[in-house]
Amino acid sequence: MIDGYAQNGDYAEALSLFDKMLDNGFKPTGVTVMAALHACADSGELTRGQFVHSLVNELGLKHDVSVMNSLISMYCKCKRVDIAAEIFKNMKEKTLVSWNAMILGYAQNGQIITALNHFRLMKVKNIDPDSFTMVSIIAAVTEFSVLRQAKWVHGVVTRTCLDTNVFVKTALVDMYAKCGAITTARKLFDLMNDRHVTTWNAMIDGYGTHGYGTEAIKLFEEMEAGDIKPNNITFLCIISACSHSGFVEEGCQYFYKMKNEYEIEPTMDHYGAMVDLLGRSGRLTEAWDFIQNMPxxxxxxxxxxxxxxxxxxxxxxxxxxxxxxxxxxxxxxxxxxxxxxxxxxxxxxxxxxxxxxxxxxxxxxxxxHGYSSVELENEVHTFYSGSSWHSDSNKIYNFLEILIDKIKDAGYVSATDLMQDVEDDLQEQMVSTHSEKLAIAFGLLNTRPGTTIHIRKNLRVCGDCHNATKYISLVENGEIIVRDLHRFHHFKNEICSCGDYW
Known part of the structure; x- marks a missing residue:
């Protein structure tokens, strides 16, 4: 019963039943403990999870590998990957599941380099990965958003003969889309003979974040025509795709289609996507009314x-x-x-x-603090606004000064409307050294003319940098791809794929 409640997402009831079991003097088995840990993990109940951990020691289950694996997963999901790592370290016997739990835990907690190193250590110890391992490591690389790493992990998948697994292939589609290679993602998608609903979701979401709303809608229609039933994630992806491309009416139609035709109840994420759809288009009063009328x-x-x-x-x-x-x-x-x-x-x-x-x-x-990064020659270079720590700092600033003059000649005007009590010249100087511009300048300095520059930004791209990058793509006659907090921007010939709608 406890496991049944946990598997169905009723974590409060699962833990309540576990407490009643203890109160009535019943000794839980390893299976029961794992069910309770599952409930604690998925509900983020760290304190309850620590209590169950104490029971593990009392019940003599600390040599049960499956129980210890559940403990690792619980601590990772509750953002205490440090405790999970200590448990893993002290385990005398480790299974593939143990390694997978740690790799996924590191990836989910933003420790991408550690996840990759853990995977490499696993390979050194001659432990062969399975499909779950590869999905976890692909997720880590996806978060890192470095195309070189994406190609490396794709090679590992091929060499381990796991490229026939539908979920691994789906993860690869998602990875390439989120590393800026949307064309490669589509090629992989087209090569797949068997596609799960998650595969379609990954491709629709990829098109959406790259600003290709029309392609996302076409793919959704193709999905329906092929009798693939969309789920709640599919609708979240397509509504978000409509939002990024300004397709307000279409987005609204999908929201009501989800409820009325497919009888899928909206989650908070769907409501958030609808507010974004309406608000982004300027229909602010309608968006506020939508919020007020939420059930x-x-x-x-x-x-x-x-x-x-x-x-x-x-x-x-x-x-x-x-x-x-x-x-x-x-x-x-x-x-x-x-x-x-x-x-x-x-x-x-x-x-x-x-x-x-x-x-x-x-x-x-x-x-x-905002920062931007660019990968060159197998190394990721990170820049902060106005930073001067980089070894090529003088070259970067001198090049950027010349570049700003070039784009001004092409029509660029800097935006300084967020600064008070600062002289006009200093305002312009401060705006011109935003992290995106420094990363782009460094990329242009160290690549051949016409090379596509890939930039990763941890926050939303500011209006001035967005405008400046359009002009830079024009005067440098090349493509610049920027992944910010919410989406991708493909800049080429003074045009951005977002249509200045972000």
Whole structure:
């Protein structure tokens, strides 16, 4: 019963039943303990998980490999990968499942390099990976978003003869799409004879994040025509694809089709995607009304989408309303404070900007620093705005100064509307040394003319950098691909694939 509740996502009931079992004096078996750990892991109940861990020792189950593997997974999912690593280290017997759990745990917790190193160590110890291993390592490379690593792991998949597994192939499609190689992703997709619904989802999502909304819709229609039943993730992908491409009516149709034709109940992610769809297009009042009429209490992602839309369309009133709810739901997320401060700055409401910054200081909330990275010759180079630590710093800044002059001659005008009490010349200088521009300059300096430059940005691309990159692609006669927090931008000949709609 406990396992049944856990498998069906009713974690509270599973743990409640586990407690009753203990209260009634029943001694849990290893299978029961694993079911309880599963419930703790998927519900993020770290404290309960630690209690179950103490029972493992009391019950003499610490030599049961399956139980220890469940402990590793629980701690990883509860973001205590350090404890999981210690358990793994002390295990006298390790199975492939043990290695897989650690690799996935590192990947899920953002420790991508450690995940890759763990995989290499596994290979050194002559432990052959299975499909689960490869899906986990592909997920790690996908998060890293480096095309060279993507090609390397694809080679490993081929050499281990795991390239016939549908889930491994699906992970490869997703990986290439998220590493900027959407054409390669589509080629792999077309070569697949057997496609799971997740395969279609990966390709639709890939098209969406690259701004190819028309292709995403065509693929969805092809999916339906082939009698592949879309699931809730499919609809989330297609609505998001419509949002990125400005296809508002189509996105709304898919939302209602999901409910009425396929009888799929929307999740909070679907509601957030709808608010993003409406808000991004400028239909802010309609987006706010949509939130007010939701049948469930709106979550952080819903109000976050609303606040982002208010930033795009400079609506202070609705921004304050959305931010007010966000500060109640997630008072320690600095991103929302910064976003509201930027909205105030755009409206020249400097007193409000100061007020927001003071609140952040009082609560000890720090702004997430933006950075951009570019890979060259098997090495990832990371830049921060105005940073000068790089060994080629002088060359980069000198080249960037010349590049800015070139794009000005082509029509570029810098945006400095978020700066107060700063001289015009200094404002322009500060904007010109944003991390994206430094990474692009470094990439251009170290590649042959016409080489495609791949940039990774940890935050949303700012308006000035977006505009500047369009002009850089024109004067340098090459393509620049930027992956930001939400999507891909393909810049070529002064045009971006997002159609300036992001």
């Amino acid at each position: 469930v209490e709106p979550g952080v992602n819903v109000f976050g989408a609303m606040l982002g839309a208010c930033k795009i369309h400079k609506n202070v009133e609705l921004a304050e309303m959305a931010a007010g709810r966000l500060f109640e739901l997630n008072p320690n997320d600095g991103g929302y404070y910064v976003l509201l401060a930027n909205i105030y700055a755009t409206a020249s409401m400097w007193d409000k900007v100061t007020e927001i910054r003071s609140k952040m200081e009082e609560r000890g909330i720090r702004k997430t």
